[in-house]
Amino acid sequence: MIKIGNISLPEFPLLLAPMEDVSDPPFRSVCKSNGADMMYTEFISSEGLIRDAIKSRRKLDIFEEERPVGIQIFGGDEEAMGMSAAIVETVNPDLVDINFGCPVKKVVTKGAGAGVLRDVDLMVRLTQSVIKHTQLPVTVKTRLGWDDDTKNIEEVAERLQDIGIAALSIHGRTRCQMYKGLADWELIGKIKNNPRIHIPIFGNGDIDSPEKALEYKNRYGVDGVMIGRAAIGYPWIFNEIKHFLQTGEHLPLPTVQQRVAVIRQHLKHSLNWKGPKVGIFEMRRHYTNYLKGFPNIKEFRSRLVQLNTYEEIDEVLEEVLRTYDGFVAEKNLWTFAEGAPNCETAK
Structure with missing residues (x-):
């Protein structure tokens, strides 16, 4: 310990x-x-x-x-x-x-x-x-x-x-x-x-x-x-x-179901903590990272960052599940578009 x-x-x-x-x-x-x-x-x-x-x-x-x-x-x-x-x-x-x-x-x-x-x-x-x-x-x-x-x-x-x-x-x-x-x-x-x-x-x-x-x-x-x-x-x-x-063995890579489940968990907590407007807005920066590696995902990402209610976002996530069922993306590498991590974005 x-x-x-x-x-x-x-x-x-x-x-x-x-x-x-x-x-x-x-x-x-x-x-x-x-x-x-x-x-x-x-x-x-x-x-x-x-x-x-x-x-x-x-x-x-x-x-x-x-x-x-x-x-x-x-x-x-x-x-x-x-x-x-x-x-x-x-x-x-x-x-x-x-x-x-x-x-x-x-x-x-x-x-x-x-x-x-x-x-x-x-x-x-x-x-x-x-x-x-x-x-x-x-x-x-x-x-x-x-x-x-x-x-x-x-x-x-x-x-x-x-x-x-x-x-x-x-x-x-x-x-x-x-x-x-x-x-x-x-x-x-x-x-x-x-x-x-x-x-x-x-x-x-x-x-x-x-x-x-x-x-x-x-x-x-x-x-x-x-x-x-x-x-x-x-x-x-x-x-x-x-x-x-x-x-000494690797876990299987996360499935699309696991990725969407984490997005939903993250989004719900964001809404509860920040409120619906800020929670949805600040969640937008995360979709690219959670869904990186999925082919032709740009259309879904574009829609996700324009929607303003949990229900609308959840519908798109359901589409993601149906579209990519059975597909396993390669391991994600960090690509935060809005700025660098740690204190790089310090105000």
Whole structure:
């Protein structure tokens, strides 16, 4: 078992990464149903929480069925981070996670996200402030460093562990890499195998198949993996990895019936949480990913993104079922048309 504070996770847990404009409760619900062991909210601005910004407050919504779940916050001011941690605790998540990894300019220029990697002393003070203001376990998600010349993750891991964080998730790229190139897992493995490190270390970056999850588990010894982009439109990846780790065999690819069932689950939760207008509108971005790989699917997608009621959408989904009965699409790869994942779409 893996322990994060009083949270017990299975051996080699699979974590759903926090992704801005993606990891909302409806998306988290389908990932939880398909094997995700722990999940995180979209990242939340500490200053937004303090200002009572509607969008930030709404991101605090969590549901019992998705536990264990962490709320992720970011910011560059010690007082604001401490106050936001106290606010987060009032909604009773299982943990508080700090984002020191978002690479986008509008976050970095505020001295937050991956921008803090240039000032490890500040990173320590920000983390201390969060720990001081909550009784919940505090974890951190970060990157290898600012650029190839300043990969300071070894210092970061040791110093953050020493002040009391309960786990560390490491994305295997620098800030300057953004999401380009291959993630460097060698350095993640070095952190895990550092004799000074005793907290759980989770690796993140490029895990998109059961084979890769097993390879990285064996090669680098991480305590678990965090999956982001590969779960968009393909939440089955969590159970596929679990099954492969246990048996060495692949689960069958999801049928059209399974894909439509997940779309309906996602849509219903979206409607319940966001209301009919926003729920239907924001669901439109997901159809391409769920239905990728089906021949001549463009016509159905075009109709789905123009409809305004659940009943109309459900009728089109019934047509999809009839048209593609017996067809199994190849495994989906992430192609979100509206923007990149994680904090790439941060406002």
